[in-house]
Amino acid sequence: MSDLSSLEERGLAELKACSTETELRAWKTRYFGDRGDITLALKQVGTVPQAERRAYGQKANQVKEFLNSAFEDALASAKRQDLERSLVSERLDVTLPGRWVPTGRLHVATQVLRQIYAIFADLGFQVYRSREVEDDLTNFELLNMPPHHPARDMWDTFHTTKPGVLLRTHTSPGQIHVMRECCPRPIRVILPGMCYRYEAITTRSEIMFHQVEGLAVGTRVSMADLKGTIIAFAHRMFGEDRQVRIRSSYFPFTEPSIEVDMDCIVCGGKGCTLCKRTGWLEIMGAGMVHPTVLQNGGYDPEQFSGFAFGMGPERIAMLKYAIDDIRLFWGNDLRFLRQF
Ligand SMILES: [Zn+2]
Numbered sequence: 514m515s516d517l518s519s520l521e522e523r524g525l526a527e528l529k530a531c532s533t534e535t536e537l538r539a540w541k542t543r544y545f546g547d548r549g550d551i552t553l554a555l556k557q558v559g560t561v562p563q564a565e566r567r568a569y570g571q572k573a574n575q576v577k578e579f580l581n582s583a584f585e586d587a588l589a590s591a592k593r594q595d596l597e598r599s600l601v602s603e604r605l606d607v608t609l610p611g612r613w614v615p616t617g618r619l620h621v622a623t624q625v626l627r628q629i630y631a632i633f634a635d636l637g638f639q640v641y642r643s644r645e646v647e648d649d650l651t652n653f654e655l656l657n658m659p660p661h662h663p664a665r666d667m668w669d670t671f672h673t674t675k676p677g678v679l680l681r682t683h684t685s686p687g688q689i690h691v692m693r694e695c696c697p698r699p700i701r702v703i704l705p706g707m708c709y710r711y712e713a714i715t716t717r718s719e720i721m722f723h724q725v726e727g728l729a730v731g732t733r734v735s736m737a738d739l740k741g742t743i744i745a746f747a748h749r750m751f752g753e754d755r756q757v758r759i760r761s762s763y764f765p766f767t768e769p770s771i772e773v774d775m776d777c778i779v780c781g782g783k784g785c786t787l788c789k790r791t792g793w794l795e796i797m798g799a800g801m802v803h804p805t806v807l808q809n810g811g812y813d814p815e816q817f818s819g820f821a822f823g824m825g826p827e828r829i830a831m832l833k834y835a836i837d838d839i840r841l842f843w844g845n846d847l848r849f850l851r852q853f
Pocket of ligand 1: 777778779780781782783784785786787788789790792793
């Protein structure tokens, strides 16, 4: 019986010496494990003389209960202290400003392209995409430029090593593709995409750039429709009070052909460096689809007519945001790109 009393005292003293959960768990094994002191003391009940056995058993159980509940208390208190310690040492200051996460954005050319899509979508135009690698036939011949036609000099071309295969110099070959696909139904599409020219790179010209072509074909499409479409576009893109001017021009695939100017967005027509003192800025070329081109697309020019226009979204962006160098678009300079 005195052994049990000293076991209780020793167990309690050792328990109080434990300061961490790990130490407490080691104590528990030492006393309550398979070969622990309490376990062994309980097993000894059988060896105690008959007369003392009952009292010994009771006392052993009391010691067991006492130490076990002391352990549970100590463990709960150790866990509470751990939590308090971590709350203090790992405190989160929710008033600190958040860390800045860099976010990407759309390239300015893509943004302007999407504005153009939205404007023409409102006017009932669908987007039609066509290939960037073209054949000579579609890029030139079917657009009314037979081999050796002098008009071909207007487009310095990247030819591939395979004869007759080239990088498209404009989006106009898409007109042939969409007409052949849709004939004889009416057409109202824009044809956006990258074009390539074998040219010196300057502040005004790049070897690759976007173009957006527009094409409308139907039985009663007129020059008035073209003019209305262009004016609606200029107003939506650059502002309701923009003036539009039309000059006659020449393209092999339209007849008549026109160039479209808009009054200068900087000086409003008085003359400045952007408009080279003329007061006007060129925004696109256009015209009525040439009968030969209509025919090559499968439409009878006696019955159908159409208009087409073409513009450069980078040019549009340069006018809209007063960008003075087209090379900035593909230069990957973040100081430029981050401004949009
Ligand atoms: Zn001006």
